[in-house]
Amino acid sequence: MVYFAWVRERIGVAEEEVSPPAEVATIADLIDWLAARSPSHAAAFADRDRLRAARDQVFVPLDAPLAGAGEIAIFPPVTGG
Amino acid sequence: MIRVRVSSAPIDIAAEMEAAEAEEGGAVATFTGLVRPDDGVSELTLEHYPGATERALEALAREAVARWSLAGATIVHRVGPMRPGERIVFVAASAVHRAAALQACAFLIDRLKTDAPFWKRETVEAGHRWVEPRAADDAAADRWRS
Numbered sequence: 001m002v003y004f005a006w007v008r009e010r011i012g013v014a015e016e017e018v019s020p021p022a023e024v025a026t027i028a029d030l031i032d033w034l035a036a037r038s039p040s041h042a043a044a045f046a047d048r049d050r051l052r053a054a055r056d057q058v059f060v061p062l063d064a065p066l067a068g069a070g071e072i073a074i075f076p077p078v079t080g081g
Numbered sequence: 082m083i084r085v086r087v088s089s090a091p092i093d094i095a096a097e098m099e100a101a102e103a104e105e106g107g108a109v110a111t112f113t114g115l116v117r118p119d120d121g122v123s124e125l126t127l128e129h130y131p132g133a134t135e136r137a138l139e140a141l142a143r144e145a146v147a148r149w150s151l152a153g154a155t156i157v158h159r160v161g162p163m164r165p166g167e168r169i170v171f172v173a174a175s176a177v178h179r180a181a182a183l184q185a186c187a188f189l190i191d192r193l194k195t196d197a198p199f200w201k202r203e204t205v206e207a208g209h210r211w212v213e214p215r216a217a218d219d220a221a222a223d224r225w226r227s
Contacts, residue, residue, distance in 0.1 A: 005128055005200035006211045054198070057133035073130060073198075077214040080127065080158065080199025081114055081170050081190060 001034075003044070004075035007051070010044035020066075027053045027072060028062045045074070052077055082153045083146060085138040087129060089161035092168040097155055104153035104175035110186035111173040118165040122203045127160040127169065130198035134158070137197040145174060145189055149181040156189060158199065188225050195222040 054073040142154040153175035174185035201212035
């Protein structure tokens with residue numbers, strides 16, 4: 001897992017290794033699973049509409065399957081340029 | 082040719098222009114984004130997703146080159162802390178004629194704002210705050226998706 005911007009700040013780490021159970025099939029499932037494990041994750045993930053994700057460094061919707069990805073990133077909507 | 086760079090160093094416009102003008106075309110359109118001197122903001126810090134950022138910018142540049150038959154596309158984005166008035170981003174499109182260069186330049190900056198993983202954090206007297214996305218930016222990017 002990698003986190004950016006205020007998601008990273010609320011969770012308190014920039015990255016972590018996780019091993020979700022088999023029933024965690026999508027990125028949204030993963031977010032639910034992480035939120036249930038710690039208050040800081042729950043705080044970071046409280047508003048799903050403000051979360052975006054990338055799977056192996058490519059933007060995907062939150063309902064995308066994990067599909068054996070090595071790296072999932074969760075972050076706020078981007079504000080570059 | 083595609084040139085994409087993400088760096089904490091200040092953007093050297095003269096060097097970027099020279100490279101863009103060296104492409105085989107009769108037109109170069111460019112856009113420069115600066116740190117806006119908003120009230121009370123002393124510093125702007127750009128965070129990004131190393132690896133994914135370069136990948137997203139390269140994909141955008143490739144799409145622009147294919148769509149407008151460009152001779153070249155440049156995207157340079159600064160990251161880290163910067164001050165009001167400093168350059169954040171520079172894009173250039175080199176083409177045979179101006180219409181393609183101008184359209185491709187607008188495409189590059191509009192889509193960069195929604196498709197590349199950068200986040201702006203403003204430093205103000207009370208601490209810092211993350212910049213919220215603007216609906217107008219989503220609308221500007223969407224007009225290129227048809």
